[in-house]
Amino acid sequence: METPDEVSSTTSPQPATHMKRELGLYASFAVAFGFVSIATGIFTAYGAVLNTSGPRGIWAWPITVVGQTMVALIFGALAARIPISGYAYQWVSRLANPILGWLTGWVSFAFLVIVVVAVDYTIAATILPELFGYVPTAANCWVITSLVMLLQAILVAVSTKLTNKANEIAVTVQIIGMIGLTILLFVVGAILGRLDFATLFAAAPVAEASHWDFGGLTNAGPFPLAFLLGAFTIVGFESAANLAEETKNPERVIPRAMVQAVIALGVLGMLFLIAVTSLAGDTTELAKSPTPVATVITSVLGPIVGKSLLVLVVVSIFSCGLVITLSGTRLIWAMSRDERFPAWQLLRKVSRNRHTPLAATVGYFLVTQGILAIFSGTSDALFVLFSAATLLPAIIYAGTVLLYIVKRKSLPASKGFTLGKWEIPVLILASIWLIYELLIFRDVSFEQPRMYVGIMFAIGVAYLVYLVATRGRKGLSMPDMQDVDKAFDEDTVSEAQ
Numbered sequence: 001m002e003t004p005d006e007v008s009s010t011t012s013p014q015p016a017t018h019m020k021r022e023l024g025l026y027a028s029f030a031v032a033f034g035f036v037s038i039a040t041g042i043f044t045a046y047g048a049v050l051n052t053s054g055p056r057g058i059w060a061w062p063i064t065v066v067g068q069t070m071v072a073l074i075f076g077a078l079a080a081r082i083p084i085s086g087y088a089y090q091w092v093s094r095l096a097n098p099i100l101g102w103l104t105g106w107v108s109f110a111f112l113v114i115v116v117v118a119v120d121y122t123i124a125a126t127i128l129p130e131l132f133g134y135v136p137t138a139a140n141c142w143v144i145t146s147l148v149m150l151l152q153a154i155l156v157a158v159s160t161k162l163t164n165k166a167n168e169i170a171v172t173v174q175i176i177g178m179i180g181l182t183i184l185l186f187v188v189g190a191i192l193g194r195l196d197f198a199t200l201f202a203a204a205p206v207a208e209a210s211h212w213d214f215g216g217l218t219n220a221g222p223f224p225l226a227f228l229l230g231a232f233t234i235v236g237f238e239s240a241a242n243l244a245e246e247t248k249n250p251e252r253v254i255p256r257a258m259v260q261a262v263i264a265l266g267v268l269g270m271l272f273l274i275a276v277t278s279l280a281g282d283t284t285e286l287a288k289s290p291t292p293v294a295t296v297i298t299s300v301l302g303p304i305v306g307k308s309l310l311v312l313v314v315v316s317i318f319s320c321g322l323v324i325t326l327s328g329t330r331l332i333w334a335m336s337r338d339e340r341f342p343a344w345q346l347l348r349k350v351s352r353n354r355h356t357p358l359a360a361t362v363g364y365f366l367v368t369q370g371i372l373a374i375f376s377g378t379s380d381a382l383f384v385l386f387s388a389a390t391l392l393p394a395i396i397y398a399g400t401v402l403l404y405i406v407k408r409k410s411l412p413a414s415k416g417f418t419l420g421k422w423e424i425p426v427l428i429l430a431s432i433w434l435i436y437e438l439l440i441f442r443d444v445s446f447e448q449p450r451m452y453v454g455i456m457f458a459i460g461v462a463y464l465v466y467l468v469a470t471r472g473r474k475g476l477s478m479p480d481m482q483d484v485d486k487a488f489d490e491d492t493v494s495e496a497q
Helices: 025-036 038-053 055-079 087-095 098-132 138-158 160-192 197-201 227-233 237-246 250-278 292-301 303-337 358-375 381-410 420-440 444-471 481-496
Strands: none
Touching: 025 160, 025 237, 025 250, 025 303, 038 055, 038 098, 038 160, 038 227, 038 250, 038 292, 038 303, 038 381, 055 087, 055 197, 055 227, 055 237, 055 250, 055 381, 055 420, 087 098, 087 237, 087 303, 087 381, 098 138, 098 292, 098 303, 098 358, 098 381, 098 444, 138 160, 138 303, 138 358, 160 250, 160 292, 160 303, 197 250, 227 250, 227 381, 227 420, 237 250, 237 303, 250 292, 292 303, 303 358, 358 381, 381 420, 381 444
């Protein structure tokens, strides 16, 4: 029997309840910006890139920005046509078939439950040790990360409005803080005479020979590995589309928010990378540091100013994890609403008073805690986590772009955003970029991330077989395309009454 505080759907695939449309353009931009979070990505992956590709690896960043902008444009075109929570899961289910749609949703779930661990682990492994002067260990990183994830889950469960307000503030702090930090590094570095732009093109600690090679069948060359920095950082912009049912005028707002976030983050991130790298000094020595970016900041700006700015970085990273948690719970809820997720009977419920998917939030938190427990004991936990969190979105993006290519002529009309005459060039550039990105993961160093993807995919296939066996293929069907707008018009009227 349901409690008075909860309601659930009696028919599928109609929404379990109505969520309030209270997000505007800046809130949507903040969701996309907060998920991407250059502070998170650069602080997490810069050390790995320094060791595999050298300082000149930062020049892979602008190429990645262009590639991900093309992907964001395609996602925007889809979001303008099917503005429903669950983004790629919903799009593939409706435009291709429910089986592929379910698999896309499951891969998205596998991504969202590991990327939050990678993001929050960054606080414990790279920022707090520099702030408080302690040595990061598997045990203290585990405890700190677990507590950070708990706080994020509580905020998401309590109130969507409060969560987005906290994220808007954090994103504003991140924008101001990262701009201020970048300017300060350039100014103080120039005054101290420490800026050395020649470092931007240096290879050490990586050997100069074969630096630009693409690599072999089972290994990627030094420079191709540098693309991981941007590929890990500039993902999650599509999280704005995952809150479509809580966004005002989503057909216009969400595409703009995603593209603006990618471009803004790309420019700011490149300037920050140039500042940090030109102040790196002995890059061979810096590569030995477990917290290279934090080390550069505190050495240039001094312990007081440097550590104060690192506090802003912690806020930015927390905001990133918060948005990921918000997005992950919405995906679980959307799939459970359609009766297509394990324990959907419980996870589709929404608090009547708080208008949040409380059960889905708890479920998401428990899964992420399990993943944290599995990976936190490995010696290179951060590398494995961020690698897996880069491979999975690349798979999702590639599948969604392929879907758009196949179905673009049969898409419903959009009232908000279209690619127009730029559609073909955008598709070509996005396809080239995603193929290149996926080929990087043939490297043997990604064996554990590939194993995680394989295990999660196997679990998903097993559950899908169970769904098909118990319901048949028709039991997984989604609403017809022409019914989508009608359903949401009815939702809006119902909510207003």
